[in-house]
Amino acid sequence: MIRIVAAFGLCALSLIPLLWMVATSLKPPAEYVSTSIALWPQDPTLAHYRVLLDSGMWRLGLNSVVVALGTVALSLLAGLPAAYALARFELPRRFDIVFLGFVLVIKLAPPIALAIPLYQVLRALGLLDTHLGLILANQILALPFAIWMLLGFVRDVPYSFEEAAMLDGAGFVKRLLQIVVPLLMPGLVATAVFVAIMSWNEFLFALLFIQTPSKFTLPAFIATLINEDETLWGRLSAMGLIASLPVLLAVGLVRRGLTREVSVDQH
């Protein structure tokens, strides 16, 4: 019994900051620029959301969507064939071990350490201040993650299914598209959701490689809001909630996948 009360109590405690954000987004300024500890608004208002709508700031959400979709597409298109090759083929001279070791180092490396030359690469390619440039930069985080995660999923697909198809004379591409990909679907979806969340929340590269405010992703925009005015908390909370809803919904969907990622890390 104590256990249940403690579990629910801790859970409630950890949700107070989120509750504060929801409530503040609905409060008129007089209620949050105050010393009151009342969480719930007395006089709820949608004014902050209206300001975001009218000023077109919601469009920045589209930037985040475009970058997330691009990052997911590229990391799966490059990551799935790579994971398949690593899982299914004998590669010479322990190439797979070397390659996975390299992927691991990149996965753990601090992004800021590569940011300076990356800035110069993107500038040389004319991709600075473009979403395509940000999508490419995001691959540093997304591709190692996608390969690492998909590798576990590909290994779980029994090779015997493919052998049976081979006896039926199916070519490699047909096998991959008609047998492997459908069986991998749950793994592909889970990987896509994780990469999308990662891209959605990414801040450093967006800060460094995007300069035009109208091209900002949501985290970059929120950073400017934080520093613009110390107590514009209503608008900030409304923006924060808009930026958080998609990922909070996604967590409900992939909670099992989260545990799965952890067990993949254990391989």
Added chain:
Amino acid sequence: MTASRRLLPWLLLTPALLIFAGLTLYPLGRTLALSLFATDYGFENAKFVGLENFQELWDSRFFRQAVTNTVVFTVVATVLEVAAGLGLALLLNRAFPGRTLVMTLLLAPFVLSTMVVTAIWRAWFHFDLGFLNNLLRAVGIPGVPWLFDPNLALWSIVLVDLWQTAPFAFLIIFAGLRLIPQDVYEAARVDGAGPWRRFRDMTLPLLAPYLFVAALLRSVDSFKLFDKVYAMTGGGPGQATETVSMFVYRQGFRFFDIGLASAAAVVMIVVAGLLAVVYAASLLKGAGR
């Protein structure tokens, strides 16, 4: 057939290899090379200075402060997060009605954008109007200068990090806890071992590899600390929350001392590489089990 079969895996690896070569290996090599030059952008007009940038780092009071802060933050945050994760995992190990709901809700802070997390907590830490100080004053305790006091600011950021990432440590440790066979405990109970002894002599040793992985992954992540500091304190007050990532950012993107920034980046890469080796070794050991 055999020739195409030998080529096929390389063909499949090509897109990933191209991306890694252009966006990771080349930048990595360029960082290493730039760290040996005095330059404000690339190699044009750059002057080769050998290891002087590293000497300058070593002598720099700012860099040493950034390293100290980063190490202190990493160690303290990691220990607290693993401890909190372990506590949560033990608490949720036994089934009860509503457990799935509690677990899902507990994960919420972990998936939020760090910038949203920072926005909430920076408002909470506000000295005059912040929620935390309002609460303290409501019970008669004077307000705390969470982010203004140089001796406190780093701990305030630890608190935010704990709130945001303890769920991640919990996930790993919980996965480990589920794998401990229950008959081990039955045997211990028959032998008359109390709950504390069962925890100390059985749960803890069996969980050790998971605690280790959780600690390692949290340290790797804490070591990169940037977003929260950037938007919460900007490294201040003074140098109190300056981190190595902030140092690289400032030197590279504010002062355009690309050589010095690259040298600091090389130091970070070496540390990350060492942590990756430790991690890889633990994974291989796990695979051999």
